[in-house]
Amino acid sequence: MYLRAIFATAVAVATASTGVTRAADTAPVPRAVNDIWFPTPRARTPQDHDEPLAAAPPSAFPGLVFVAPRFDRTEDGDQFSERYERALQKVLPRLMGKQSLQILPTDDEHGRLLKAQLNQGIQEHWWETRPIDISGTEPPFTPVIECLTDMRVAAQRLWAGQPNELAPWLEEFVVAAKHWESYTRLRAEIGALAPDRLYYVTRHRLRAEADLWKVKNGAKGRAAPPAANQGDKGKVAGGEWLGEKTLPPSLFPSVVLPPPPDKGDPKWDEKRAEQFAKRCPRLNGKSGPSVEVGDGTFEKLLKARVHQGLLQLRWYWTGGRGAGPDEYSLRCDCLDDTALALVELLGPEPKELAPWLEELLVDAKEFERHTQLRVEAGALRPSRLNQVTRTRLKIEAELWKVKNAK
Numbered sequence: 524m525y526l527r528a529i530f531a532t533a534v535a536v537a538t539a540s541t542g543v544t545r546a547a548d549t550a551p552v553p554r555a556v557n558d559i560w561f562p563t564p565r566a567r568t569p570q571d572h573d574e575p576l577a578a579a580p581p582s583a584f585p586g587l588v589f590v591a592p593r594f595d596r597t598e599d600g601d602q603f604s605e606r607y608e609r610a611l612q613k614v615l616p617r618l619m620g621k622q623s624l625q626i627l628p629t630d631d632e633h634g635r636l637l638k639a640q641l642n643q644g645i646q647e648h649w650w651e652t653r654p655i656d657i658s659g660t661e662p663p664f665t666p667v668i669e670c671l672t673d674m675r676v677a678a679q680r681l682w683a684g685q686p687n688e689l690a691p692w693l694e695e696f697v698v699a700a701k702h703w704e705s706y707t708r709l710r711a712e713i714g715a716l717a718p719d720r721l722y723y724v725t726r727h728r729l730r731a732e733a734d735l736w737k738v739k740n741g742a743k744g745r746a747a748p749p750a751a752n753q754g755d756k757g758k759v760a761g762g763e764w765l766g767e768k769t770l771p772p773s774l775f776p777s778v779v780l781p782p783p784p785d786k787g788d789p790k791w792d793e794k795r796a797e798q799f800a801k802r803c804p805r806l807n808g809k810s811g812p813s814v815e816v817g818d819g820t821f822e823k824l825l826k827a828r829v830h831q832g833l834l835q836l837r838w839y840w841t842g843g844r845g846a847g848p849d850e851y852s853l854r855c856d857c858l859d860d861t862a863l864a865l866v867e868l869l870g871p872e873p874k875e876l877a878p879w880l881e882e883l884l885v886d887a888k889e890f891e892r893h894t895q896l897r898v899e900a901g902a903l904r905p906s907r908l909n910q911v912t913r914t915r916l917k918i919e920a921e922l923w924k925v926k927n928a929k
Contacts (some may be wrong), residue, residue: 556814560823561830563808564718576711576718577834579704579725580827583732583820587697589614611652615695618674619652620645637681644674648699665852668727671699675731686738693735700728722835723853726860729828736821770895770912774919778884780892792842799840799889803882806833825868832861836886851894851907855914858887862918873925880922887915 562578592610594603608619616622624638624645651667675696682689707724710716781798784791800807811833812826835857862883869876894911897903 552814552816552818560814560827561812563834576708576721579708580729580831582697582701582728583736583824584694584697587694587701589698589702614698617692618645618648618671618695618699620649634681637677640677641674641681644670644677648674652699652702665723665849665856667703668700668724671696671703671731672727675734679734686741690735690738693731693738696731697728697735700724700731704728718838719835719853719857720849722831722838723856726828726831726835726857726864729824729831730860730864733821733824733828736824740821770891770908771916773888773915774923775881775884778881778888780885780889796837796840796842799885803885805879806836806882806886808833808837822868825864828864829861829868832857832864836861851910854890855910858883858890858914859917862921866921873928877922877925880918880925884915884918884922887911887918891915 560580562580564575564577589611592603592606598606612619612621624642626635626638630638647670648667651670675693678689678692678696682692704721704724707716707721711718711721781802784794784798788794804810812829814823814826818826835853839854862880865876865879865883869879891908891911894903894908898905898908
């Protein structure tokens with residue numbers, strides 16, 4: 524549940540600029556620009572009790588923040604809860620249900636469904652954002668971010684082509700994402716949450732900002748990859764792909780995992796991390812994203828989102844383990860979201876995109892192998908393997924489209 528400490532803390536701090544003006548093609552990009560957008564954790568020391576955290580990447584919208592009211596020790600919890608909620612309603616009138624949705628005479632069935640979907644999200648978000656969790660327990664961490672993401676997609680569909688209607692909703696999604704990012708950082712800094720939670724929330728904050736940036740600047744983003752060649756439309760091999768107890772095959776058997784170290788090796792995790800670092804230089808940061816001359820704010824937001832995904836994946840490689848019901852959802856989301864960001868960033872450049880997706884597929888296959896072993900040992904429900912395999916197949920589908928584009 525929310526800690527009392529957060530009541531006395533300003534929840535969001537604006538630490539960003541609004542972007543960098545395009546420089547002349549001959550001017551180099553200062554190293555400091557890359558350090559700001561792609562912060563990395565400092566080296567761990569023997570004095571560290573917890574995993575060092577990376578700094579927050581900047582915001583393209585520093586003015587969109589919620590500063591939480593301070594807890595007055597003269598008031599009781601109910602009084603503060605009411606004051607806290609009123610403060611949220613001022614900056615999030617739509618997401619907190621203060622500004623009600625209405626079904627209009629011009630709404631068709633699809634529009635009504637989308638508004639009903641948004642309304643359910645508003646109710647869910649209201650419960651998750653209250654300053655005191657009435658259950659008295661720490662809830663699963665992913666639902667609130669999944670709720671906000673689902674609502675954002677619904678709003679974009681509902682008000683597609685209507686930037687004046689859509690922009691205020693997206694602004695509230697950015698404020699809410701920053702609110703949760705700051706809360707998550709506070710929890711991670713005291714060791715109450717693992718670092719992957721922070722990288723997860725930061726990725727989704729950057730995703731919300733990129734969506735808002737496109738609406739406010741009339742940008743369509745990078746073009747999607749060309750239409751894929753449909754290939755062979757002959758007989759479908761149903762059993763092989765649609766079996767109940769067997770994993771579907773990989774379309775890319777050449778994308779293989781490095782052989783694991785000996786099981787009894789005391790430095791197994793360390794050596795495994797070294798193997799993946801060598802096999803996946805992009806994911807390891809050896810040739811990762813960087814700010815280039817001519818990059819605008821939108822490109823920086825996408826690259827920073829990819830970088831947060833890489834930080835999360837590297838944490839898993841180096842022995843980091845999630846805890847609780849979110850463990851598998853967090854890693855699947857990381858793989859899926861990083862792939863989507865790369866497709867949007869590098870869509871017109873398939874030769875650049877394909878190696879990135881191949882490395883993500885290596886990680887997805889390793890995650891699938893690990894999950895399968897745990898399911899076979901009876902340590903996990905089979906549904907977890909279904910979840911991880913779905914993620915692997917989504918990455919393969921994106922890679923197939925790139926490799927088979929006309």
